[in-house]
Amino acid sequence: MSKYFKLYFLFIYFIVSSYTACAQDLIQDELVEQTLRDKEIKEIIVNADYNYEDLFSIPIKLQVSEKITTKHNIQEGDVINLRVKQIVKYNEKVILNQNTIVKGKIKVYTTKGMNGIPGQIVLDDFELPGIDSRKIKGTFTKRGLDLTLYVLPIKWALTPIPFVGSFTNLIFGGSAEITPRDTIILYYYPNWHK
Amino acid sequence: MLVYNNYEGRKSFMKKILFVIIILMMFVISGKAFAEIDQQLILNDMQMQDKINSIGFKILNANKIDKRMVFVYDDKNKESILKEPGLTSRQVVVYKDSINFADNEEEIAAFLAREICKTAESYTGFWKGIVGSAQVKVAPKKYELLFDKRAVDFMVNAGYNPLALITFINKSFVQKRYDMISNHNLTSKRLANIYEYIYFNYPYFLVNNEYINNEYYQNFLLTSIENRKKLQQKINTGSKERIKYE
Numbered sequence: 127m128s129k130y131f132k133l134y135f136l137f138i139y140f141i142v143s144s145y146t147a148c149a150q151d152l153i154q155d156e157l158v159e160q161t162l163r164d165k166e167i168k169e170i171i172v173n174a175d176y177n178y179e180d181l182f183s184i185p186i187k188l189q190v191s192e193k194i195t196t197k198h199n200i201q202e203g204d205v206i207n208l209r210v211k212q213i214v215k216y217n218e219k220v221i222l223n224q225n226t227i228v229k230g231k232i233k234v235y236t237t238k239g240m241n242g243i244p245g246q247i248v249l250d251d252f253e254l255p256g257i258d259s260r261k262i263k264g265t266f267t268k269r270g271l272d273l274t275l276y277v278l279p280i281k282w283a284l285t286p287i288p289f290v291g292s293f294t295n296l297i298f299g300g301s302a303e304i305t306p307r308d309t310i311i312l313y314y315y316p317n318w319h320k
Numbered sequence: 321m322l323v324y325n326n327y328e329g330r331k332s333f334m335k336k337i338l339f340v341i342i343i344l345m346m347f348v349i350s351g352k353a354f355a356e357i358d359q360q361l362i363l364n365d366m367q368m369q370d371k372i373n374s375i376g377f378k379i380l381n382a383n384k385i386d387k388r389m390v391f392v393y394d395d396k397n398k399e400s401i402l403k404e405p406g407l408t409s410r411q412v413v414v415y416k417d418s419i420n421f422a423d424n425e426e427e428i429a430a431f432l433a434r435e436i437c438k439t440a441e442s443y444t445g446f447w448k449g450i451v452g453s454a455q456v457k458v459a460p461k462k463y464e465l466l467f468d469k470r471a472v473d474f475m476v477n478a479g480y481n482p483l484a485l486i487t488f489i490n491k492s493f494v495q496k497r498y499d500m501i502s503n504h505n506l507t508s509k510r511l512a513n514i515y516e517y518i519y520f521n522y523p524y525f526l527v528n529n530e531y532i533n534n535e536y537y538q539n540f541l542l543t544s545i546e547n548r549k550k551l552q553q554k555i556n557t558g559s560k561e562r563i564k565y566e
């Protein structure tokens with residue numbers, strides 16, 4: 127073995143060992159390793175090639191199958207089932223039949239708050255069979271009973287009297303509820319994406 | 321007119337002339353240098369404004385946000401609890417002090433996505449959004465977590481990695497002792513909530529983690545061990561209750 131070959135070998139060994147030492151120093155996310163690694167994970171759809179020139183849209187009316195409320199524990203990210211309320215046609219062709227099951231997600235929710243602030247639920251990420259989600263416009267937000275319009279002026283009027291303004295903190299807004307009676311309207315723009 | 325007949329007199333006159341020329345040259349050079357510095361600063365501000373506009377409008381378009389707002393880069397003033405230009409004049413103001421913490425485009429996007437979310441809230445509620453804005457002002461703690469989570473959605477739709485929101489908040493927000501009577505949540509609580517939101521909604525970014533070698537993300541992993549254990553427990557038990565993060 128030549129002298130240069132030994133030096134070269136030592137150099138490579140040094141590089142590889144220092145790299146693995148560095149890699150061992152990193153903290154690994156065990157939660158991900160244990161719970162997500164073996165699961166099938168969907169690729170992310172990015173809305174990059176948009177073209178909002180076209181004005182033509184078709185409304186799609188949906189309703190939830192079961193009541194969703196912020197009174198009980200719900201999980202952000204939970205997939206929910208919705209039903210198509212009315213038949214949807216495009217160019218005389220049926221694209222969604224009545225009662226077709228559509229998937230949506232509970233994106234975020236807040237519980238009711240002090241000073242009459244209502245709870246709210248946001249539904250998004252609708253997956254309609256045969257329709258590109260990038261051509262759908264509509265995020266559904268439902269709020270509970272909003273009392274801030276009455277409570278905040280009272281609060282500010284009472285604030286000069288020490289501590290009295292804080293009593294309005296005891297008035298809570300309403301929890302948000304989405305029931306099958308609510309109509310969720312999304313708009314399908316067939317020509318939006320390039 | 322002064323006439324110097326002798327050699328010493330001429331020499332002293334030449335010295336004075338030379339001195340005046342040097343002083344004049346110094347003024348000219350320093351003036352030019354200051355002008356160049358000013359020009360450079362203006363150019364930097366313009367570049368920053370351009371970058372913020374481009375990222376901001378990309379987020380708005382990709383998320384189909386049909387509410388008007390503008391982006392302003394401010395290198396003079398500081399962020400103040402009294403000023404809320406996002407809620408009052410639908411302006412997303414990016415203060416130099418805040419954006420200095422951003423290392424890359426994704427972290428700038430993280431900052432902007434959060435502010436866009438807050439500004440969009442000013443369009444909701446009675447009186448053309450005045451009541452919605454008042455709600456955000458009255459209960460900032462409640463809305464803070466909501467904006468963090470929606471910012472994650474906005475970033476993902478626009479093609480940015482939402483883990484940049486974690487790294488940005490981790491290095492730019494202080495950790496207070498308590499949040500019981502504060503207007504804001506503990507930063508560790510916010511980070512844990514963002515992590516949980518990404519875990520349940522966009523696990524793709526955690527499995528294909530591009531930020532695992534990032535120092536700030538590693539620091540987040542180090543400082544969030546207890547909170548992540550709580551999340552692990554929630555996942556294992558299948559509970560839907562909100563976790564009380566610390």
